[in-house]
Amino acid sequence: MTDLAWIDAAITAARPQAVAALLRYFRDLDVAEEAFQDACLRALKSWPKNGPPRDPAAWLILVGRNTGIDGVRRRSRQAELPDEDQISDLEDVEDDLADRLDGADYRDDVLRLLFVCCHPDLPPTQQIALALRIVSGLTVKEIAKAFLVGESAMEQRITRAKARIAQGSVAFGAPGAVERSERLAAVAAMVYLVFNEGYSASSGEQTLRAPLCEEAIRLARLLLRLFPTEPEIMGLLALMLIQHARASARFDAAGEIVLLEDQDRSRWNRKFIDEGLVLIDKAMRHRRPGPYQVQAAIAALHARATRAEDTDWREIDALYAVLERLQPSPVVTLNRAVAVSKVAGPQAALAMVEPLADKLSGYFYFFGLKGGLLLQLKREREAKEAFDRAIALANTAAEAAHIRMHIDRMIQDAKAS
Amino acid sequence: MLYALLCYNDEAVTTAWTKEEDDAVMERLHVVHRELEAEGKLGPSIRLMPTSAATTLHKAKDLVIDGPYAETKEALLGFYIMDCANLDEALDAARRLGVANPGGAYEIRPVSLFREALDLK
Numbered sequence: 001m002t003d004l005a006w007i008d009a010a011i012t013a014a015r016p017q018a019v020a021a022l023l024r025y026f027r028d029l030d031v032a033e034e035a036f037q038d039a040c041l042r043a044l045k046s047w048p049k050n051g052p053p054r055d056p057a058a059w060l061i062l063v064g065r066n067t068g069i070d071g072v073r074r075r076s077r078q079a080e081l082p083d084e085d086q087i088s089d090l091e092d093v094e095d096d097l098a099d100r101l102d103g104a105d106y107r108d109d110v111l112r113l114l115f116v117c118c119h120p121d122l123p124p125t126q127q128i129a130l131a132l133r134i135v136s137g138l139t140v141k142e143i144a145k146a147f148l149v150g151e152s153a154m155e156q157r158i159t160r161a162k163a164r165i166a167q168g169s170v171a172f173g174a175p176g177a178v179e180r181s182e183r184l185a186a187v188a189a190m191v192y193l194v195f196n197e198g199y200s201a202s203s204g205e206q207t208l209r210a211p212l213c214e215e216a217i218r219l220a221r222l223l224l225r226l227f228p229t230e231p232e233i234m235g236l237l238a239l240m241l242i243q244h245a246r247a248s249a250r251f252d253a254a255g256e257i258v259l260l261e262d263q264d265r266s267r268w269n270r271k272f273i274d275e276g277l278v279l280i281d282k283a284m285r286h287r288r289p290g291p292y293q294v295q296a297a298i299a300a301l302h303a304r305a306t307r308a309e310d311t312d313w314r315e316i317d318a319l320y321a322v323l324e325r326l327q328p329s330p331v332v333t334l335n336r337a338v339a340v341s342k343v344a345g346p347q348a349a350l351a352m353v354e355p356l357a358d359k360l361s362g363y364f365y366f367f368g369l370k371g372g373l374l375l376q377l378k379r380e381r382e383a384k385e386a387f388d389r390a391i392a393l394a395n396t397a398a399e400a401a402h403i404r405m406h407i408d409r410m411i412q413d414a415k416a417s
Numbered sequence: 418m419l420y421a422l423l424c425y426n427d428e429a430v431t432t433a434w435t436k437e438e439d440d441a442v443m444e445r446l447h448v449v450h451r452e453l454e455a456e457g458k459l460g461p462s463i464r465l466m467p468t469s470a471a472t473t474l475h476k477a478k479d480l481v482i483d484g485p486y487a488e489t490k491e492a493l494l495g496f497y498i499m500d501c502a503n504l505d506e507a508l509d510a511a512r513r514l515g516v517a518n519p520g521g522a523y524e525i526r527p528v529s530l531f532r533e534a535l536d537l538k
Binding site: 005006009010012013014017055057211214218221222224225228229234237274275278279282285 | 427428429430432433434435436438466467468469470472481482483484490519520
């Protein structure tokens with residue numbers, strides 16, 4: 001690795017910790033980010049000459065804090081003096097710094113930084129964009145590319161999100177146990193949103209959006225290093241690893257969706273799957289089941305089956321029943337119906353799906369599954385109707401093409417018979 | 418003499434590598450691995466999963482704890498077993514691996530018992 005590549009890797013790795021600590025010092029996102037940028041510029045000058053510091057994050061925090069203070073002082077000549085607590089902790093001595101970084105402060109700093117991005121007033125897309133910009137350090141251009149929007153639109157989105165946050169109040173004291181676990185749950189949900197933003201991409205977009213999945217996995221690893229005994233964080237990381245393991249098998253050469261049961265399982269990433277299975281194992285020991293753990297366990301049952309026909313659908317059905325209890329939602333019931341169709345047949349599954357019609361009338365998968373079940377029951381005309389609705393609701397061209405394939409097959413079968 | 422080369426690095430850095438960066442590091446390492454094999458030095462090499470996958474059993478109280486035993490900034494991420502004539506030779510091998518994979522440290526620890534066992538691969 002060249003010097004520059006090494007420095008780049010060290011800065012990327014130190015970023016969440018450094019920006020989080022600077023946010024605690026300055027209590028202002030923009031000032032914290034600017035201070036971090038300045039520190040990085042100095043690192044690029046200093047590190048190649050003097051060699052890498054023993055603790056890059058501590059170095060960046062210290063230098064960022066000093067340059068940030070200069071900036072606050074400069075501005076203060078034009079504006080009013082900042083509140084005393086805005087530049088709190090100024091007296092901290094350098095020796096003290098490394099100690100704090102290893103302690104609970106650091107953990108709460110990073111959690112706070114992530115939590116700031118999950119502000120409930122912000123729509124999910126803005127939460128994700130903000131987290132990618134501030135925590136992961138992706139450039140606006142990179143984020144815009146992943147969201148398939150123009151750079152200036154994304155710039156605006158992030159600026160607006162920051163303004164919204166600046167109006168709200170963020171607690172800078174150390175959170176209590178309850179508050180900490182609430183923050184952790186909000187942050188976990190946001191990380192999973194980042195993942196799904198990448199995972200739901202169509203094949204054409206996949207190369208652009210796959211980095212979102214990798215970033216989400218990196219954030220989950222960071223969370224788990226901070227909270228190593230949280231079974232739901234183990235579950236979240238396991239779930240994403242196992243889903244991401246299938247990335248290269250999810251589309252065929254023509255860009256069409258390949259369903260789980262038709263995927264070439266030799267193309268699944270065994271390394272990710274194995275790590276996911278280990279994490280589920282660890283999580284289960286805590287006997288505190290939660291939605292991520294259950295979803296990860298379902299994904300694991302698919303991953304454990306060498307062939308699609310070896311899938312333990314009975315166990316998957318049972319796990320979906322648990323998930324329905326933990327996190328009731330028509331979408332969960334819809335997913336359970338797939339397992340039920342394998343265990344008890346299409347009639348039972350259809351009976352489960354039909355009551356969901358009102359709630360899922362705008363949902364592509366609802367009509368896709370309903371059409372598939374009706375087709376198995378040889379009710380072709382109704383199946384065609386459901387498939388037509390699905391095509392109308394498809395989010396991507398690949399989804400629509402997949403449903404059309406069902407219809408074409410149906411027509412061919414009808415001709416053949 | 419058999420030596421264990423214990424590989425330590427900052428996990429925040431290694432887990433932040435993209436797949437391409439990780440592949441590039443492994444590719445450079447494999448070149449050195451093949452050389453060391455040809456020289457008759459390299460035995461088994463093991464890369465460990467991240468420390469978040471680790472569980473520690475504290476024996477006295479039968480206490481099971483999530484995570485690695487030592488909570489250090491640089492974690493044990495893997496190890497090699499090598500057959501080298503002396504420490505200088507082992508250090509030379511470590512330096513060559515270090516060029517391929519900079520950052521962190523190698524602890525060179527002579528092996529006191531090496532028990533041949535099942536082939537688990």
